[in-house]
Amino acid sequence: MTKRMLTRRSAIASAAVLPLATPHIAGAQAKAVRIGMQATFSGPLAQSGITHRNAIEMEVERINAAGGLAGRPIEMIYRDSKSQPQEAARVARELVNTDGCELLLDAESSAGSFAVQEVARDLGVLCMHSSSETSSLTADPKYRAPMSFRSSRQGIHDAIVGGAYAAKVADANKLTKWATCSPDYAYGRDTTAQFMEYLQHFKPDIEIIAQAWPKLGSPDYTEVITKLIQAKPQAMYSALYGGDLTAFINQGNIYALFAAMKVFSVNLADYTALTAIKNLPKGIYTGNRYVVTCPDTPANHAWGDAYRKRYNEYPTNWSWESATGMMFYEGAAKKASSADPKKLAEALRGLKIDCPFGAGGTVTMRADDQTCVGYAIGWGTTVPQAPFVEGVKTADWGVIFEMEAEWKKKNGFN
Amino acid sequence: MDLDALLDCVTTSSCLVTQSTSGLIVGMLLFMVAAGLTLIFGVLKIVNFAHGTFYMLGAYLAYTVFTATGSYTLGVLAAGAGMAVFGVVFERGLISRVYGANVLMQLLICYAVVLICDDLVKIIWGADFYAMGMPPAFQVPPLFIAGGVVPPFYLLLIVVALVIGGGLGLSLGVTKLGKIVRAAAHNPDMVSALGINTTLLYSLVFAMGGALAGFAGGLAAPVRSLTPGMGFSILIESFIVTVIGGMGSIGGALIAAVVLGLIRSFGTIGFPLFTEGLMYIAMIIILVSKPSGLFGKEIV
Numbered sequence: 001m002t003k004r005m006l007t008r009r010s011a012i013a014s015a016a017v018l019p020l021a022t023p024h025i026a027g028a029q030a031k032a033v034r035i036g037m038q039a040t041f042s043g044p045l046a047q048s049g050i051t052h053r054n055a056i057e058m059e060v061e062r063i064n065a066a067g068g069l070a071g072r073p074i075e076m077i078y079r080d081s082k083s084q085p086q087e088a089a090r091v092a093r094e095l096v097n098t099d100g101c102e103l104l105l106d107a108e109s110s111a112g113s114f115a116v117q118e119v120a121r122d123l124g125v126l127c128m129h130s131s132s133e134t135s136s137l138t139a140d141p142k143y144r145a146p147m148s149f150r151s152s153r154q155g156i157h158d159a160i161v162g163g164a165y166a167a168k169v170a171d172a173n174k175l176t177k178w179a180t181c182s183p184d185y186a187y188g189r190d191t192t193a194q195f196m197e198y199l200q201h202f203k204p205d206i207e208i209i210a211q212a213w214p215k216l217g218s219p220d221y222t223e224v225i226t227k228l229i230q231a232k233p234q235a236m237y238s239a240l241y242g243g244d245l246t247a248f249i250n251q252g253n254i255y256a257l258f259a260a261m262k263v264f265s266v267n268l269a270d271y272t273a274l275t276a277i278k279n280l281p282k283g284i285y286t287g288n289r290y291v292v293t294c295p296d297t298p299a300n301h302a303w304g305d306a307y308r309k310r311y312n313e314y315p316t317n318w319s320w321e322s323a324t325g326m327m328f329y330e331g332a333a334k335k336a337s338s339a340d341p342k343k344l345a346e347a348l349r350g351l352k353i354d355c356p357f358g359a360g361g362t363v364t365m366r367a368d369d370q371t372c373v374g375y376a377i378g379w380g381t382t383v384p385q386a387p388f389v390e391g392v393k394t395a396d397w398g399v400i401f402e403m404e405a406e407w408k409k410k411n412g413f414n
Numbered sequence: 415m416d417l418d419a420l421l422d423c424v425t426t427s428s429c430l431v432t433q434s435t436s437g438l439i440v441g442m443l444l445f446m447v448a449a450g451l452t453l454i455f456g457v458l459k460i461v462n463f464a465h466g467t468f469y470m471l472g473a474y475l476a477y478t479v480f481t482a483t484g485s486y487t488l489g490v491l492a493a494g495a496g497m498a499v500f501g502v503v504f505e506r507g508l509i510s511r512v513y514g515a516n517v518l519m520q521l522l523i524c525y526a527v528v529l530i531c532d533d534l535v536k537i538i539w540g541a542d543f544y545a546m547g548m549p550p551a552f553q554v555p556p557l558f559i560a561g562g563v564v565p566p567f568y569l570l571l572i573v574v575a576l577v578i579g580g581g582l583g584l585s586l587g588v589t590k591l592g593k594i595v596r597a598a599a600h601n602p603d604m605v606s607a608l609g610i611n612t613t614l615l616y617s618l619v620f621a622m623g624g625a626l627a628g629f630a631g632g633l634a635a636p637v638r639s640l641t642p643g644m645g646f647s648i649l650i651e652s653f654i655v656t657v658i659g660g661m662g663s664i665g666g667a668l669i670a671a672v673v674l675g676l677i678r679s680f681g682t683i684g685f686p687l688f689t690e691g692l693m694y695i696a697m698i699i700i701l702v703s704k705p706s707g708l709f710g711k712e713i714v
């Protein structure tokens with residue numbers, strides 16, 4: 001009995017005193033904004049989820065120290081999708097319905113992102129895709145969702161930039177006979193077709209004389225490499241990435257493949273691959289995924305260095321894409337003076353923010369297809385030691401917009 | 415399908431040399447893994463689904479020793495020795511408890527070991543992929559033989575694999591130990607009744623199988639990416655080799671591995687979109703025409 005009375009008294013006293021005594025603490029204890037992120041944290045692709053999360057943790061710490069989203073601190077909840085699209089969809093739904101997440105930050109590869117997109121559409125939850133690079137996710141009106149945005153790069157942008165850059169190199173070096181070597185699934189085939197389409201657009205006399213489609217995760221590229229050598233192309237394009245690209249380069253090295261032809265590798269300039277290759281050949285043309293030299297600005301160097309200092313490893317392409325997603329949420333909350341998802345979505349449309357990864361120091365969430373534009377895309381050539389990629393030439397977004405509009409028109413994405 | 419390109423290739427010395435050696439190297443690494451697999455099956459009638467894990471651990475071990483000492487030879491030897499020990503531990507600790515049990519129980523144990531080892535690799539080395547890089551002694555330009563391109567490192571791998579495979583075949587064929595192993599494969603009860611320690615023998619077989627896979631992992635490490643789960647793809651191809659060659663036949667595994675390597679190297683020229691399919695078609699043809707495999711009747 002005594003205990004009950006004491007408890008009641010304490011409760012009444014606390015309720016009466018608290019609002020008067022600690023008004024500033026009440027502000028700091030505002031209800032946290034829960035952001036749910038599903039990504040791959042297990043299996044061979046676990047590195048993607050881990051480096052997404054690393055970048056997010058850095059940004060959340062910074063944003064919370066500056067007052068959070070409109071005064072509300074961010075609380076992240078992470079879930080493993082195990083690289084399974086159906087699991088990604090299930091987990092995304094659970095993050096909203098069970099864990100009470102008000103916002104989602106989807107860090108899946110494309111197959112998972114399309115599944116999460118339907119969950120976001122169904123639940124009407126605000127979702128930032130920070131990993132999928134498949135253009136149709138936001139370009140095709142049939143997939144677009146009103147509350148879904150994209151902070152990651154897009155395949156079509158890379159294809160246009162890569163095609164334009166390669167055409168200039170091809171012109172200067174008279175490279176007309178080309179080969180390709182890309183993983184045998186939708187990403188590899190689509191990316192290669194788009195790259196070659198734009199290469200031939202900018203330099204029509206290009207001829208494709210050999211194509212190789214090794215299986216994703218293939219341990220051995222010997223027969224592919226020897227086939228490419230036999231075909232005697234002057235240049236080769238590859239969309240191989242990660243461990244596959246590393247194995248290909250290591251095996252290509254012992255056949256002197258990189259001396260036999262000019263090689264254009266769209267996915268090489270990511271530290272994961274650059275640091276894993278022990279004998280990185282000089283002079284491979286590569287598009288940037290993430291390197292501190294693209295954009296070569298103090299802001300990007302500072303961000304990359306801070307990441308490296310904190311995690312004792314280099315950031316990846318996934319890292320900047322997720323960090324940008326968080327920066328967009330932060331910018332939208334400032335603009336809307338609210339963390340309400342509907343107000344955030346409204347603020348995001350057309351939002352331009354300062355960003356270390358922007359070509360001109362800023363990136364924009366384009367209003368009509370709710371996707372990030374203006375990020376730094378560039379191509380350079382490899383050198384065996386840090387900074388690994390030099391002579392990076394950043395792309396002209398005017399050309400990208402023009403070609404992208406044509407591509408959308410051709411595909412009926414309006 | 416590009417039969418013209420294939421015809422051009424087989425009638426051009428440069429292409430013939432390049433593709434033949436590339437087929438041989440793919441085949442030799444496959445053979446080393448498949449030889450262990452088929453040896454274990456031949457004697458113990460155990461289909462070791464965890465065999466790819468031996469290959470993976472061997473590659474990681476070689477990478478670690480090479481990184482620490484700078485010696486590739488030490489790395490490869492450590493991979494072979496380490497996996498021999500691992501093979502014995504695996505056999506004594508787990509597999510020996512399910513001899514004669516339902517094959518599903520054996521499969522379950524092997525699969526559990528695969529998953530546990532994949533996770534252990536992630537804990538010890540991380541989820542990221544690694545590349546050992548070419549040892550400095552082999553950072554040399556390729557040889558040009560009859561116009562074909564042949565990397566010296568691959569020549570070494572072919573020779574080493576042949577020596578190990580030949581040594582294994584010879585020791586099983588002519589030594590007393592080899593005779594005991596072959597006898598145990600025929601009739602383990604009789605071998606045991608003759609006073610031979612079959613427990614030790616079975617452990618020895620697993621040690622040899624493990625060492626072969628470990629050597630293969632170590633030899634391949636400079637040119638292949640090291641990732642958790644990397645043993646899976648080579649396991650599938652090793653099974654194809656074992657099935658084509660005949661379960662339990664070392665000689666069959668050698669022939670099948672070389673055939674498979676050549677199918678891949680020439681298939682990628684003539685049938686670029688169907689190279690993987692060709693391997694399975696070869697397996698189906700063999701299974702239909704000779705269900706026990708090319709040398710299936712031979713029991714080691």
